[in-house]
Amino acid sequence: MSRQPLRLAILEATRLLEEAGVHSPRVDAELLAAHVVGVERTRLGLVPLVDPEVIERYRGLVARRAERIPLQHITGVASMGEIDLQVGPGVFVPRPETELLLAWALAKLEGTAGQRPVVLDLCTGSGALALAIAHARPDAVVHAVELDPKALAWARRNADTRARDGDTPIALHQGDVTDRALLAELEGRVDLVVSNPPYIPEAAQLDVEVADHDPALALFGGPDGLSVITPMVSNIARWLRIDGALAIEHDDSNGSALAAMLDQRRVFGEVAEHADLAGKPRFVVARRVATEAEAARRR
Template identity: 40%
Template sequence: MLETPPPPISHALVGDVVRETARRFGVAGIPDAQVDAELLVAHVLDTSRGGVQAAAVRGDRMPPAAAAALASLVDRRCQREPLQHLTGVAPFRSLELAVGPGVFVPRPETEMVAQLAIDALRVVASESPIAVDLGTGSGAIALAMATEVPHSRVFAAENSVDAFIWTKLNHARVGAENLTLAFADLAVAFADLDGTVSVVASNPPYVPDDAIPRDPEVRLYDPPAALYGGPDGLDAVRRLSQVGLRLAHPGGTIVLEHGEWQGEAIRDILAADGWRSAATHTDLTTRDRATTAVRP
């Protein structure tokens, strides 16, 4: 007796589509294959991940248009194109940021870096404290500070043309009127703010030049300028330390994201430049993720 072929995906149950998509993602070596499958199906159904889970419980079927859109996206994800490039957005704290080719996709671990900057900004005894995000990329840290500390004035600089397109797009999407953007190199950005800034924040490139990122999503799709930071990965940090001293007022804070093995080296750089109270902070996975210091 011949087996009955599976129904076309447009006639398939949402739950079956999610399971088959997760299976293919698992074969492709994608971590959290089930989560990615649910998120991608949610994208084509124009719903949330919870909405997909509810549709699966109800026994809903895939609409033909959604099924057609999903097929090519699944193939691309199996080639390890980032999920965020396929959906066009990346969640970051309370924000949904537009991302795509040419800009670094914000990671969940950077959310705690933003929290450190926000905490430092909130305790400033000023009606309108000033913060700067250098190398802002998608604008994630700057927009988080601007929206969560609405009485602040936030300035963000980016020097990549491709990335700055996304910076401007996200500024327009979020509509933070207290955020000012500049297309400028971090070494000369915001000279008119010298000595007035309460928080200098950055997620700089910090991967050593000869270190090859393991994940294809990073290695093949994140812009190299946002990844590689010189022989030891700390070239940008050295520049940021000096620029931070120029921008920050006495008592101002610098907040730098970095790799899990770089905390001690960054504390040494900051201390040698004259920063005080350098401290390294862990993310939710208990890995060293950011270092802060205070301008004397």
């Protein structure tokens, strides 16, 4: 049987995904095609014809995506910064919006050249932020915390893969980020805390890909989306050294509430809200400042 045009298969896939309600049908059709033929999406034009069995495999993957199975579960890969991560059932799929928090964190770490900055990633999930930071800053000492054993298994798998590829290993911890006894050995030693915690209000309406496939433990933060973040902030205050920084991703409905929460605490200053590329509130940052008692001890 003769080879077939890949372009026509992509057009058919785009139509099927659009009918299924997929938000980015053309992009997903092209990403699945690139996955099947083993090239970058931007190089699909260099593969005009493929064997019939390739088309059949491609159609099978498109059918799964039309069932609203997440694209990343089908390909087994999600990206963060300059690295790829293995993902699948049982772990939250990293979102492109978190790239903005990562970029802020790496820019903040530029001021620690010549040191070995200590970084703490809370609710690490697949290990996305922790491993992306460790890749970009091999001099950093990176710790990551995850409560869910299934998600932690994915993080360990990704950490092992990155270490085999030559990245600096990270320290993974199973624990509850709201536990006051967690990581007592890091108190006052952390230069940077990053977190993409569970923050979706319980009543929120979610896409099928999220509601049916992302673990609920990674999604929901109580009625207002702040049930994990509020007690976590108290722990962040004790982990951060003076002049250390934090960045917390949040639901677009509670950015101002989180900023106000940090503003009300005397140990945080320079609180600032950051929007995502769609202009929605996405993460809040702050600096750990010295209380009067701490400042007196430093004098």
